[in-house]
Amino acid sequence: MPAFCAAADWGTTNFRLWLLEGTGQVLAERESDEGLRACIPDRFEKVLERHLADLGAARDLPVVIAGMAGARSGWCEAPYLETPAVLTELARQAVRVGIQGRDVRILPGVCQDHAEKPDVIRGEETQVLGALQQGQDGGVFCLPGTHSKWVEVKDGRLTAFTTFMTGELFDVLSRHSILSESAGAAEADLQGSPTFLTALREVAEGEAGLMERLFSVRAASLLHGQSTEEGRARLSGLLIGAEIAAALKRYRTDGPVKLIAAGSLAETYRAALSAAEVEVLLLNGKTLAREGLHAAARRIWGDRTT
């Protein structure tokens, strides 16, 4: 079976590429750390072509891309759709990259163009599109990470979303603030531990507790001999707890929260959401990205397998 298209999820720090059949079946795949940060403007095409060649892709195989490659600082800007955004429109609004010999399209991100709470998303919307392809009918999605995204979907529309800087806050506070002495580099990872769960509960009554509790990470080490491992678990619990409390207040749902995550991050958020007595449906983000890209490719180039 010949390849129908190539699909790339091109984020800030990662690059993933698949050769797909028309059915979405994977023929071959590659992954590297050549994300946006590693690509100066004129390197995108070279990186893509090298990986395509390594996978044995035809010279005219079309490529669909989602993620930060479409940012202003990326390869070729793909302007945002605005909320409420019909997710199948991502394909129609894709931008064709001005290069010779290959049809490369970059999917737009989505923006929330409010004066008060402006926000942007690039890449995660394609994972949500993938979830809809899998038969998810909407609901509330949580995509945790450096910049966690909470996304609300109704009737195929991305109606609202919020970015939480949870992972980055953990990083800058544990490395660059006074909390580095109490929650800096540690040997063990106690996320999901009793200390983590206690911190979660402390901020669960609403987010009111985060600002007035951050410094307790240091005070507990001074007063109670809290270890660095516990300090990290406490800081993580306070930040993730504040994120979840704020998100659940904003995005109410009767069904489960659809958690798009993998590895230890998935386990940490599953524990945190369960502690908040929220049902969780765990979905695989890598698979969803691929399926979202495939769905977009089918819209752009039709079903060339039939």
Next chain:
Amino acid sequence: MPAFCAAADWGTTNFRLWLLEGTGQVLAERESDEGLRACIPDRFEKVLERHLADLGAARDLPVVIAGMAGARSGWCEAPYLETPAVLTELARQAVRVGIQGRDVRILPGVCQDHAEKPDVIRGEETQVLGALQQGQDGGVFCLPGTHSKWVEVKDGRLTAFTTFMTGELFDVLSRHSILSESAGAAEADLQGSPTFLTALREVAEGEAGLMERLFSVRAASLLHGQSTEEGRARLSGLLIGAEIAAALKRYRTDGPVKLIAAGSLAETYRAALSAAEVEVLLLNGKTLAREGLHAAARRIWGDRTT
């Protein structure tokens, strides 16, 4: 009139020294950046003696010190008083430094030894003691800064307090996070500007808005062409607004909030508190520290002027 004592406010980044008469009148004073960070353990005595010599202090003049010099990582640890702490007890619990030829006492800080919200304070409690000496009868004190402190005083007792990492959050986020592109170094200072006040209002309904709004500092620059100056004002407004909302929720007062601050920080917090429709009484922290130290010295060494 000979000096009654010397008094030092010895913090993390600053050192202030006064020669005082028994009445509290200032005979001479010095200020330097030889705070805790600049002093390796065996330098404290040398720094102090050099400044005392420069001021012409007698070789046996007693010295009272408040602040981080009494921390575990400082000159000589002065264990914390616990809340509720009678502020006049600071003098009685002062620790005498084990050096030859001079009576040097370091005042303790205060800790809040709760399992859930442990907290520590060192230096600010002496400013609050100074305010009580000035005739303030208690109430709620706000001492903004890298680590803002809100302190509640009832009947001469420091009953509760909270540290907010507001200034440090601004610093690490504007320098080390993705927000550095939108709120990094700028030429003008727009604190107190309409952007600042709008951000304050956005988080004023409770602190719920901070976590979900931080990323808007970046999104507003991407979507609305917000300048770096406005980005800084927005970030500052969100952080200070969240601090004030949480603090006012915890520390209710019928009277004014007693703001111990100076310069642009005083103006920024005065604007923020006024926006929250809170009456403000501005007090001078440097004067209060000196008066708190003088009051403690009188308790330790009696009234040697009579």
